[in-house]
Amino acid sequence: MLPFKDWLEAFDPSALYALGFGLGALLLALAIVTLISRRIALPALLRFAKMSSIAWDDILVEQKVLHRLAALPSLLTLQLGITWVPHLPPALSEAVRLICLCLVIVAIARSISALLSTFNELHRRFSVNRDRPIKGYLQVVQVLVYCVAGILIVSFLLDRSPLILLSGLGAMTAVILLVFRDSLLSLVAGIQLTQNDLLRVGDWIEMPQFNADGDVTDIALNVVTVQNWDRTLTIIPTHKFLEHSFKNWRGMQLSGGRRIMRAIHLDLGSVRFLDDEDIAGLRTIRVLRPYLDQKLKEIRDHNEKTLSEEFATESINQRRLTNIGTLRAYIGLYLREHPGIHKDMTFMVRQLEPTPQGLPLQIYVFTNTTVWTEYEAIQGDVFDHILASLPRFGLRAFQAPSGADISRTTEALQPLRQLPTPEASKAAASASP
The missing domain is CATH 2.30.30.60 (SH3 type barrels.)
Structure with missing residues (x-):
């Protein structure tokens, strides 16, 4: 192979016309192929994809698969045509051919990558298993495609077999594992997830x-x-x-149901037995009357059976209704009729262990909707009603003293502070004549 200087000195001027004609023909062929692929074929395919009723060709256009494939005809024309130009320096011809070959490999790799992205988009939009994404797997394939493309490009530039380069990768395994550590861990995690x-x-x-x-x-x-x-x-x-x-x-x-697990803290000082007047007032509550009638009969039968006349007069010996127990029963009956509560899931109204903040009365039920806004609306309605119903049962919700409570207490004690102390009274008595 002659150096370019020697080739130029040995160049026959008569071959200049042949060289110019060859380059001109190559450029003309390249222009025609580019015009057909870029200006005619590609726009026609894009219009066809836009007018068609199927969806996958639209996704091909969105991912630019056709745009990347459109570069191949021009590159292949240049790669094949450069070898037919007469009197061209062999080194220059080989360099152009190798560059075109590398660009062809890159264009094919980018097209395959876009095609994989198209497949992922099709899976995401139309597959019945779209809730199980395959994007992670496709990204691994894309990485492998680019790795293979890189190995082929290096092998062609070095004029060596790709197998030689692959055999040398064994020595680089530690480096690859270090560089792609997170990607490999994420691949394994994605598969398991x-x-x-x-x-x-x-x-x-x-x-x-x-x-x-x-x-x-x-x-x-x-x-x-x-x-x-x-x-x-x-x-x-x-x-x-x-x-x-x-x-x-x-x-x-x-x-189909979302849990409500919230407690109201009741003031322990407001817990008491119900007397006849309280019971008569509570019997006016529609959902509570059947419960009270059944419970009063049960309590009366129990007291008559277990208590003698000697102990029957003492109220502490009797089994009686309490305001907190009746409230628990009312909340359960109220929730059973509530249209937003799921009746077939766990359903409890229970007391928890007393705390310094009072006695927790916990509601443990499920709504019949999982929509967040609807769930919060149902939960708010339930506790609005329960909190407003507490005075009807003679109960109070526990609340730590606020600044207003302390101010009222201070104002109530103010007259006591103005009273004379015993020492001041003695001093005043001794000072008087």
Whole structure:
């Protein structure tokens, strides 16, 4: 192979016309191919995709698969045509051919990557299993495609077999594992999350370690994107889902009911037995009258059976109704008739252990909707009604003293402060004549 200087000195001027004609023909062919592929074929395919009723060709256009393939005819024309130009320096011809070959490999790799993105979009939109994303797997394939493209390009530039380069990768395994550590961990985590159905796009999750509380919007190879309820986005590495615990609310959403577990703290000083006047007043409550009639009969029969005349007159020996027990029964009956409460799930109104903040009366039921706004509305209606009903049962909700309570107490004690002390009275008596 002659150097370019030697080739120029040995160049026959008569061959100049042949060289110019060859380059001109190549450029003309390249212009025609580019015109056909870029200006005629590509716009025609885009119009056809826009007019067709099927959806997958629209996604091909969105992912620019056709745009990337449109570069191949021009590159292949230049790669093949450069070898037919007469009297061109072999080194220059080989360099142009190798550059075109590398660009062809890059264009094919980018087209395959766009095609994989198209497949992912088709799966996300139309598959019955779109709640099980495949984006992570496709991203792995995309990485492999670009790796293969890089190996082929280096092998062609060095004029060596790709197998030689692949055999040399064994020595680079440690470096690859170090560089792609997070990607490999995330790939394994993504497989486990998907195969065990632990996470889906659209799931409501809580992950306090990362301040994440919202819906999963995307599951990729390296990260999971969560849109929080305040519309902020939390980006969590995929492998962190196997290192940390998280709460998935999907089970609640699929069950059709969401739990209400809230307690009202009652003032222990307001708990007492009910007398006849109290019972007569409570019998006017529609849902409570059958309960009271049945309970009074049960208590009367029990007292007559177990108490002798000697002890029957003492009220503490008798079995009696209490205001808190009657309130528990009323809340249960009220919730049974509430249209927003699920009747077939766990249903309890129970007392918890007394605390310095009073006696907790806990409501443990489920709503018949999982929509957040509807759930909060039902819960608010229930506790509004219960809190407003407490005085009817002679009960008070416990509340720590506020500043207004302390001010009223101080004002009530003010007249006592103005009274003379015993020492002041003695001094005044001794001073008087």
